[in-house]
Amino acid sequence: MRKSVKFSPEVWERAVRLVLEHRSEHPSQWAAIESIAPKIGCSSQTLLSWVRQQERDTGLRDGVTTAERERIKALEREVRELRQANEILRKASAYFAQAELDRRSKS
Structure with missing residues (x-):
């Protein structure tokens, strides 16, 4: 190769x-x-x-010009990072919601 x-x-x-x-x-x-x-x-x-x-x-x-291609690449990177951040927040929210339910059921 x-x-x-x-x-x-x-x-x-x-x-x-x-x-x-x-x-x-x-x-x-x-x-x-x-x-x-x-x-x-x-x-x-x-x-x-x-x-x-x-x-x-x-x-x-x-x-597509070079400048447009670079802009698209930057936007795709930003979208990927935002999706990762949203996934982390979704999981954290579910974790804390479950923790709250567990706390309420014990009291």
Whole structure:
């Protein structure tokens, strides 16, 4: 199994910029990507996904922008934490309600 390589944002931006700058020198965007990807050290498919994301971020392509994706991720994390907190509170409430019933039945 191949190990996933994490590229820095600087490499990501430089690679996308190279594709956009050298697009006119190639018959297609894919040809430009295939030419540039080995120089960056990533796969052509990876570079294509970076270019597509940049197009979404700049409004040239429909889809979820990077900022929106980060916001969704943060909201999902918050929802998960709130659900956990609600579950803890529900269990604590049931525990104390039972303790109160036990106390009343003994008196």
